[in-house]
Amino acid sequence: MADAIELVNVQKQYKVNNHLTHALKDVNLTIPKGQFIGILGENGSGKTTLARLFNGLILPTKGNVYVDGMDTFDKRFIKKIRSRVGMIFQNPENQIISSIVEEELAFGPQNLNLPIEEIDKRVDKALNIMGLTALRFHATNLLSGGQKQRLAIASILTMKPQYLILDEPTSMLDQSGRYELINYLKKLNKQHNITIVLITHNIKDILSADRLIVLKKGAVVLDSTPWKIFSSPENLEISGLNPPDMVKLVNGLNKRGYKLKDEILTTEQMVEFICRQLN
Amino acid sequence: MNGLKIGQYVRGNSFLHKLDPRTKLLGCFVMIITSLLKNNTSALYINVVLLLLCILLCGIKFKQFVKMVRPIRYMLLLTFIFQSIFISGEKLIDLWVISVSREGLHIGIVTIARIFVLYFCSILLTRTTTPAQLTAAIEALLFPMVRIGIPINKFATLINVSLRFIPVIIEEAETITCAQKARGAPFNSKSLIKKFKAIFSVLIPVLASSLQRAADIAIAMESRCYTGEINHNRIKGLSFGKSDIIALGLISTSIVIVLV
Numbered sequence A: 001m002a003d004a005i006e007l008v009n010v011q012k013q014y015k016v017n018n019h020l021t022h023a024l025k026d027v028n029l030t031i032p033k034g035q036f037i038g039i040l041g042e043n044g045s046g047k048t049t050l051a052r053l054f055n056g057l058i059l060p061t062k063g064n065v066y067v068d069g070m071d072t073f074d075k076r077f078i079k080k081i082r083s084r085v086g087m088i089f090q091n092p093e094n095q096i097i098s099s100i101v102e103e104e105l106a107f108g109p110q111n112l113n114l115p116i117e118e119i120d121k122r123v124d125k126a127l128n129i130m131g132l133t134a135l136r137f138h139a140t141n142l143l144s145g146g147q148k149q150r151l152a153i154a155s156i157l158t159m160k161p162q163y164l165i166l167d168e169p170t171s172m173l174d175q176s177g178r179y180e181l182i183n184y185l186k187k188l189n190k191q192h193n194i195t196i197v198l199i200t201h202n203i204k205d206i207l208s209a210d211r212l213i214v215l216k217k218g219a220v221v222l223d224s225t226p227w228k229i230f231s232s233p234e235n236l237e238i239s240g241l242n243p244p245d246m247v248k249l250v251n252g253l254n255k256r257g258y259k260l261k262d263e264i265l266t267t268e269q270m271v272e273f274i275c276r277q278l279n
Numbered sequence B: 001m002n003g004l005k006i007g008q009y010v011r012g013n014s015f016l017h018k019l020d021p022r023t024k025l026l027g028c029f030v031m032i033i034t035s036l037l038k039n040n041t042s043a044l045y046i047n048v049v050l051l052l053l054c055i056l057l058c059g060i061k062f063k064q065f066v067k068m069v070r071p072i073r074y075m076l077l078l079t080f081i082f083q084s085i086f087i088s089g090e091k092l093i094d095l096w097v098i099s100v101s102r103e104g105l106h107i108g109i110v111t112i113a114r115i116f117v118l119y120f121c122s123i124l125l126t127r128t129t130t131p132a133q134l135t136a137a138i139e140a141l142l143f144p145m146v147r148i149g150i151p152i153n154k155f156a157t158l159i160n161v162s163l164r165f166i167p168v169i170i171e172e173a174e175t176i177t178c179a180q181k182a183r184g185a186p187f188n189s190k191s192l193i194k195k196f197k198a199i200f201s202v203l204i205p206v207l208a209s210s211l212q213r214a215a216d217i218a219i220a221m222e223s224r225c226y227t228g229e230i231n232h233n234r235i236k237g238l239s240f241g242k243s244d245i246i247a248l249g250l251i252s253t254s255i256v257i258v259l260v
């Protein structure tokens, strides 16, 4: 049994008014355990479709999706697959089902028919990880957008997922909420070894990802590291992405004869680099 | 806009909070039924006294109590005035064309007491019981109906989700009302037709967005392993204690009083 999500020759078509849209065309992809992966692509490029294939919310028109070896077509595995592959959506409001924080966290494990003591233990732990312990008995509709998104993640964590798929989770958050959420995701990835697949329109969210996948018109056009994608002009051409300012700066410096060998994508990395040069 | 709404759960440690949700649900049911019985007003007055006691036990201060009554004050006042004026009988007060009868006064008081019972039963229930507890109680009490093919567990989830989204939808309606007012929708027009049109201009967008919301929520629930089947662990989580026995005792006493 392979420890990964695997897509084999996956196609997805939608039929609307007798008109066929090819949302995904022949995608082959492996998401191994432990990575932090960013998915980028224009509107309508098939990102959401791809995400929903990962946990069997939708099924491929052709091809197969395997989660740790389990076929999403097989109905017997559906609960196992969904508890392993957690899904976070764009709108924080519409994915919170209970009125009280604590009960929201218990919803998933309750559906898994776990005993109450076990649920309690998991709720404690998830609240702690997502920094929500103080809000345990709060009403969910009084939380801020950022807190709601963290709550949504916490209530997935109680199902002990191996993979976390996030479909534009930061698009309704402000600057600080977005920054905070990304830091929590990094923590989940590094400390709890949860695979993160983050769909976003904001390049800043995924600069420190292990791997970036770029979709265009339903096909994977790039699958590489952030540095390789942002520093090569032809990759930028293919993906139609705008490189982050820091990469522009590094490329400019390299052109003028400074040989910066490091892969520098963020301000922090630049600061670190300069400090090392000074010492 | 995000203030504490009436009917919202408030965390606490009172006698009522500790009661088993099944007891509370049964209690409310019995109280409401016995209060609505036509010829027996003694049960009604006992219920009012019991409810006042519960309000005290709940730690609700007089100021809060007044705040809770505020939304229904006109309803109470108007029903009382109309009942006492328009029901004819033995005249108590006679002022020119207005006369207040003894029967009218009596029915007025009874009606007020009934509204009070209905209103405070639901407020106290939702104030001291979380929606999930309520859901579990409904599921547990009506569980036998599953045998005859009524999906009580789904019904319970429905209630749980509705309670969660009522404040969200109210807020949305308020926002849309403001937006339509800003575009000049005649909410205060004297013409009834215009007023109805204005109301529809809010109702339709709210309905449309609720449908979209429902689709989103269904997907979110599904991806958290919700399948609509019955959850036995949730029912097992309820616990029936000494205070529940006392409360049930009180409830049965009031039934006996009604029947005698």
Ligand SMILES: Nc1ncnc2c1ncn2[C@@H]1O[C@H](COP(=O)(O)OP(=O)(O)OP(=O)(O)O)[C@@H](O)[C@H]1O
Pocket (backbone or CB within 6 Å): A014, A015, A016, A021, A022, A023, A041, A042, A043, A044, A045, A046, A047, A048, A049, A050
């Ligand atoms: N349920 C559906 N029914 C019909 N067509 C659909 C459905 N879902 C997606 N599509 C179509 O499939 C294509 C890919 O949509 P998808 O939502 O996956 O894109 P996306 O990359 O997530 O876009 P966005 O950035 O706007 O979220 C689009 O052309 C869309 O119109």
Ligand SMILES: [Mg+2]
Pocket (backbone or CB within 6 Å): A047, A048, A049, A167
């Ligand atoms: Mg999308």
